Amino acid sequence: MDREIVIEIEKLYKSFREKHILQGIDLILHRGENLGIVGKSGIGKSVLTKCIVRLIEPDAGSIRVLGTDVVSCDGEELNELRKKVGYLFQGGALYDSMSVRENLLFPVRRTQFVDRKHEPEELIERSLRSVGLLDAIDKMPSELSGGMKKRIALARTLILKPQIILYDEPTTGLDAVTSGEISELIQQIREEYQTAAIIITHDMKCARIATDTIRIMKEGIFVREGTYDELSQSQEKEIRDYFI
């Protein structure tokens, strides 16, 4: 049975002055799929995910997320859509003037998120338990390590029960053990929350553990697609080099 398409991108272009970053990207993401995007730094991977939630306005092309045209939708519609799409930033982007509890409560309160089964406090505890950091509930972001910040940021993303999660280099700057744990966590989250995800990564261990398929990005377009095993054993040295 064909799975539902949750993200559909056609001929996406984005330039910054004379620098052409995205040059006709096409992408389809299905419900429950974890798609990895690999490529050199500065090639436009983060620009692509930011276009999906319209943090960056694309120059041309179409982006449909959960059936909504992201490029043409108005402010309210975009806000409603964004509540269904979680985004994990490279540095976590925790609100540093708020405790962990307040960080998690903030999106619930501001979006007036209603869960019939759980009170906000229960939602916070459930999200923190999902990332294994219930003990950190009263800490401030400055008291947390890099790995803990990413986990808390993930918990904050999960609290609104998104249908899609965009991970922007979830394991960057973490030691091998912690990045392995985060990669496992991404898999667990897919099973627990039934999410689809785009995972931008340079960490091949993360790509192996957390993704179903991987796309390699080069010069603003995808040049190859396949599973970790297919791409890492490719006949082309240039492709294999990404997996060293």
Next chain:
Amino acid sequence: MTKYHLPVKQLNLRQKLRVKEETRNFYNGIFIDLGELVIFTGNVVRQLFQPPFEHRELVKQGFLLGNKSFALVVVTGFIMGLVLTMQMNPILSDFGAQTLLPGVIAVSMVRELGPVITGLICAGKISSGIGAEIAAMRVTEQIDAMEVSGTRPLSYVVASRVMATTIVVPVLVIFADAFSLLGAFLAVNIFEDTSTTLFMNRAFSMLGFIDLFPATLKTVLFGFFIGLIGSYKGYTAGRGTESVGLSANSAVVASSLTIFVIDLIFVLITSIL
């Protein structure tokens, strides 16, 4: 803009074209900035009326911003009153108009010096602080994180601060005026023994509605623009860490200039009335 040390005549064609291009970009930049500020203002004003209202954040920001500038405003007001009195006393004495001194000080402080000096202090302390804080939130992607979760940062981060400065700055001006009168009272007592009642009677006898109303209205506008410009500079900051400093700096410059422009407009209007 790049600085060219050679006289314009000695620049080659390419350099001249570059100077022309940069000059055009600089002036275009000012108009683009102004246009963006107008749109930003419209968005912020709209957010002020959209729930959920952030009462707690408003009170927190009001307390923080007011508390941060209170001591400086009060000391400056006191010194201004003291100095102004000591400077004006000999001049008025020459004309035998010493009894007018409390009234002159009161009118000049309430109408002009109190609001403008407090406004400039707040531009330096509050506007730059807001600019740097929001720019740091932009650099660390906290604003982006709010945007992508649909939590409307313009309402939470900006509208609450703009509202807070709109309330706090007029209150600070009242304190500055009060302490300037206290300073003036002490200075008057250096020259002659004057009772508090007599001083206050003379001071307030020269103050009318036409002094108080425009002065209050202009401080409300000062507060609004101090918060707005600081927030705008922070909100539109670049991605690098240097943009935090730049935002703070340009917030001070732009809000100080805005204070003078608003003041000029009010002086023109009140002089016509």
